[in-house]
Amino acid sequence: xxxxNYTEKKDTRSGFGAGLLEAGRKDENVVALCADLVGSxxxxxxxxxxxxxxxxxxxxxxxxMGIAAGMTIGGKxxxxxxxxxxxxxxxxxxxxxxIAYSDKNVKICASHAGLTxxxxxxxxxxxxxxxxxxxxxxxxxxxxxxxxxxxxxxMAIAAYNGPVYLRFGRPVVPIFTxxxxxxxxxxxxxxxxxxxxxxxxxxHLVWEAIQAAEQLETLGISAEVINIHTIKPLDEEAxxxxxxxxxxxxxxxxxxxxxxxxxxxxxxxxxxxxxPMEFVAVNDSFGESGKPDQLMKKYGLDAEHxxxxxxxxxxxxx
Amino acid sequence: MQATTIQxxxxxxxxxxxxxxxxxxxxxxxxxxxxxxxxxQSGHPGGSLGCTDYLTAxxxxxxxxxxxxxxxxxxxxxxxxxxGHVSPLFYSILARAGYFEPAELSxxxxxxxxxxxxxxxxxxxxxxxxASGSLGQGLSVAIGAARTKKLNNDDRRVFCLHxxxxxxxxxxxxxxxxxxxxxxxxxxxxVDFNGQQIDGSTEQVMSLGNLRAKWEAFGWKVxxxxxxxxEAILNVLDEAIKASGKGQPVMILLHTEMGYGVDFMMGSHKxxxxxxxxxxxxxxxxxxxxxxxxx
Numbered sequence: 001x002x003x004x005n006y007t008e009k010k011d012t013r014s015g016f017g018a019g020l021l022e023a024g025r026k027d028e029n030v031v032a033l034c035a036d037l038v039g040s041x042x043x044x045x046x047x048x049x050x051x052x053x054x055x056x057x058x059x060x061x062x063x064x065m066g067i068a069a070g071m072t073i074g075g076k077x078x079x080x081x082x083x084x085x086x087x088x089x090x091x092x093x094x095x096x097x098x099i100a101y102s103d104k105n106v107k108i109c110a111s112h113a114g115l116t117x118x119x120x121x122x123x124x125x126x127x128x129x130x131x132x133x134x135x136x137x138x139x140x141x142x143x144x145x146x147x148x149x150x151x152x153x154x155m156a157i158a159a160y161n162g163p164v165y166l167r168f169g170r171p172v173v174p175i176f177t178x179x180x181x182x183x184x185x186x187x188x189x190x191x192x193x194x195x196x197x198x199x200x201x202x203x204h205l206v207w208e209a210i211q212a213a214e215q216l217e218t219l220g221i222s223a224e225v226i227n228i229h230t231i232k233p234l235d236e237e238a239x240x241x242x243x244x245x246x247x248x249x250x251x252x253x254x255x256x257x258x259x260x261x262x263x264x265x266x267x268x269x270x271x272x273x274x275x276p277m278e279f280v281a282v283n284d285s286f287g288e289s290g291k292p293d294q295l296m297k298k299y300g301l302d303a304e305h306x307x308x309x310x311x312x313x314x315x316x317x318x
Numbered sequence: 319m320q321a322t323t324i325q326x327x328x329x330x331x332x333x334x335x336x337x338x339x340x341x342x343x344x345x346x347x348x349x350x351x352x353x354x355x356x357x358x359q360s361g362h363p364g365g366s367l368g369c370t371d372y373l374t375a376x377x378x379x380x381x382x383x384x385x386x387x388x389x390x391x392x393x394x395x396x397x398x399x400x401x402g403h404v405s406p407l408f409y410s411i412l413a414r415a416g417y418f419e420p421a422e423l424s425x426x427x428x429x430x431x432x433x434x435x436x437x438x439x440x441x442x443x444x445x446x447x448x449a450s451g452s453l454g455q456g457l458s459v460a461i462g463a464a465r466t467k468k469l470n471n472d473d474r475r476v477f478c479l480h481x482x483x484x485x486x487x488x489x490x491x492x493x494x495x496x497x498x499x500x501x502x503x504x505x506x507x508x509v510d511f512n513g514q515q516i517d518g519s520t521e522q523v524m525s526l527g528n529l530r531a532k533w534e535a536f537g538w539k540v541x542x543x544x545x546x547x548x549e550a551i552l553n554v555l556d557e558a559i560k561a562s563g564k565g566q567p568v569m570i571l572l573h574t575e576m577g578y579g580v581d582f583m584m585g586s587h588k589x590x591x592x593x594x595x596x597x598x599x600x601x602x603x604x605x606x607x608x609x610x611x612x613x
Contacts, residue, residue, distance in 0.1 A: 031469070055465065055500070063458045063492035070398075070462020073447055074390050074470050078462075093452050094489070098459055102439050102449045 001217055002192050004210050006174035012204075013111040013168050015147035017042025019154025020079060020109075024050050027077065030158050033068055034081040035061045040170075041081035041111050061086045065094035069104040077158055078106050084113035084167055085126040092132060099163050100136040107157050108133075112170045113143075114254035115282070115299055116204060116292040125287035131259020133165040134232040140185060141232040143167040143253075143261075145206035147175045149229060152183035160185055167203065169254075171292040174207050188235035194224035197310045198242040198249045202228045202261045205252035205280065205301060212306035223310060234264050240272055248313045249277040252306055254296075257281035276316035278309035335379055340548050342609035343414060344374040348579045349606050350410035350423055350613065356599045358427040361435070364589035365481060366407035368545070368574040369510050373397075373407060375551045376477055377415045380559075387417055387444035395474045396463055398448055400456020401481035401510065402436040403591070409433050412445035413613070420613040454487025456480065457507060461497050461567075464505045475562060478507050483515030486524050491536070497567040498537025506558045508570040510545065514587035529571055538569045545572030580605055 024030045024046050032046050033055045047054045057064040061082055068078035080087065087110035088095070099106045110129065117125050134141045140162060144150040150168050157164045177189075191206065192213055201209035206227045213223040224242050228235065243249060249269065251262035262279040269275060282299050296302045347370050355361040377383070381395040399408050406426060413420040418432075425431035432441040436451030448459045460478035467474060484490065497505060509529070517523050526532075533540045539561045543554035551572075558568045576590065577583030580602040594602060 052469070057496060058492075058499075060489075060492035060496065062455075062489040063461075063496055066455050066458020066489065066493065067462035067465065067496070069448065070459035070464075071466045073396070073463045074392060074466035074472065076466050076469065094455055094458075097449050097452045098455050104448075 001194070001213065004176045006176045008175050009172040010147040010175055011170060011172050012144060012147055012150040013040070013170060014042050015144070015150030016109055016111065016154050016166070016168050017045060019151035021045045021049060022151070023155050023158035024053065026155070027158055029075050029077045030079065031055070031071060031076045032079045032081065033057055033064050035059055035064050035086065037082050040083070041109070043081055061091045062094045065091045065106070066098050068106045069098040069102060072104045072106060079109050080106065081109050081111070083117075083124060084110035084129045085124050088129040088132050088165070089126060096136060100139050103138065104163060105161055107164045107166060109154070109166045111168055113167045114169060114204070115287045115295040115301065116169050116171045116254065118170065118292045118295065119289050121289040122286040127254070127256040127282050127287065128259060129167060130231055130253070130255050130261065131263070134259070134264065138163060139232065140164040140230065141167070142185065142230050143203040144229045145203055145227055146173060146177050148177045148179045148181060149183065152181050153229065156183040156185055169204060173204055176207065176210070186230045186233045186235055188238035189227040189229065190238070191225040191227050192223070194222040194246065196222045196246060197224070197314055198246040199223050199225045199252060199306060199310065200228050200239065200249065200261065200265055201225065201252040202231060204254050208301070208303045209252050209306055211303035212310065215303060215307050216310055221310065221314070228261055231261050231264060234268065236268055239265055239268055243269060243273055243275055247275050248317045249275060250280060250306060250309045250313055251277065252280040252301070254301055255281055257283055276313050278313040280306050280309050337548055340374055340378060342607070343378055344370050344548070345606045346608065346610040347374060347407065347410045347414060349603055349608060350414070350420070351406040352580070352594060352599055352602050353612065354406045354409070354423055354426040355593045357424060359593045360427050361406050361593060362403040362591045363406065363593065364514070364576040364583060364587070365401065365510060365512065366404040367580060367583065368512050368576045368578045369404055369479065370407055370579070371546050371548055371551055372479070372508060372572055373411045375548060375555060377411050379552065380555050381477065382474060385416065389447060391447065392470060392472055393474060396447065396476045398456045398460040398463065398476070398478040399437060399450055400478055401453065401484050402450030405433070405435065405437050408437055412443070414610060415445070417445035418443065423613045453481065453484040454489040457490055457493040460505060460507065461493055461502050464502050465500070467504055475504050475506060475559070478505070480507065480509050481515070482509050482511045482513065482520055482526060483523070485509065485526055485529070494533065494536040494538065501565045502567045503563050503565050506562060506568045506570065508572050510574050511571045512574045512576040514576045514590060516587065516590050518587055533569045537566065539566045540569045540571065542571045542573065545574035546578045
């Protein structure tokens, strides 16, 4: 089993900030908008280098989505920045009509997703955003796992023509992916090959899945870990290929169990290759205030819970 | 029968077109609206008839348009319809302006049509740049397009149209604040100020108060005009264009009558979203000369 180590921890939102700057340098049509959260979204470097290509909209997210949609007319590639909660639920109809249904090339970039936003509590900890966004026809939904991958994803979506929802987070987390990785939208990343159970993880849960696989190895269980950074379009081939080998599945995500990555995988498997499955996700509840690691433990989103789920699902194998 | 479309000149709208010709086009557009809504027994004739004169003036006289449709619209004036329910008007204008064949108007609101109940880009109908229908979103979109024109050093303008009931949506006021703050002065917005919405008059449903004072307080240059008098419309658009480029967004409050041009449809919110019967259609068409040939 491949061992993953890290020497540095960084927040994925900083990966977005770095990627936005690079994307801006690469393509003069890249523009950015923010609803009064420039510091939180790490947009300062872009603004410093391209002040005329940045638009401050104030605390008016609905207007920001509409302006972004309008800015595409004439060839701009707008990146909107605010928290995931205000990037999705608050502006769902604006995204639906003015961006998705209107086929606009807008990149909806959402920080502070999930429980790991921490102390601000449930008003800000959205756990339903992946579900909302993946239901929109034509919307690409991406949830990268660390700083390097978020940076690479940000640059990749600038080069892709179409609406994208890019989800990232607030806490510092290990950097374990290649700084020069090529990010391919819709292509799952094989983190570790295994034969006994498939663990499909996204976002912050990928590192937890890696830790879980190491623990499982000591128990004599060979876990295959796959990073599903693109939830839509789902890499169906990668999922089915893995399941053909392992015959049981654990999904892991920082999201409500309804509407997330697990749902997408379950739907695929029920149709093509039904196998036992366990869901490591928030069990249909809101979050609460606390430290990120405390919350992930309390809501069952850590390596320990992935190990438990893997052992449970293996018991159900025929 | 005369030609069914007015071919724009290389510069788009014809500067030479006169008042009587514009009125003649408006009459045909009103016939199209009534026949489209009657044809599918669905749609919104009242507001469509009320705004006909303004859109006729914009598309056939004022806006500088490229003859062929291109989504990016670089180097031409752009129009965004925010109150998407007046789609029969928009479609008739686009067809008569040459973006597609008027014959296609007969497919309005029917299965497999590009002329959806509310406008959409999804069916690739030339002339439409954004979906609208869910109200309150078009001002933000128009502002975005106007910002891009400035970034592209494109000195053409952006026009948009809104319903007055639509101003009850909060996003409109987010956009209003933004446009003044960011000095979006290549934008000329208009409100179809007919005082009517689905459930009754705006006074009864949700009073708009002093609209002029509201937009002025938000930092806009506000103009007012009779919205059913072609000469007055041309004058106010001339004034609006002169007022643009001076650091302020421009708002035209168009005093219109819902159902204008058809006597029994005027002066009531009843015809907001109701289609005429066979007999009513004939009564209405008798009041509107066929000037360009029915589709």
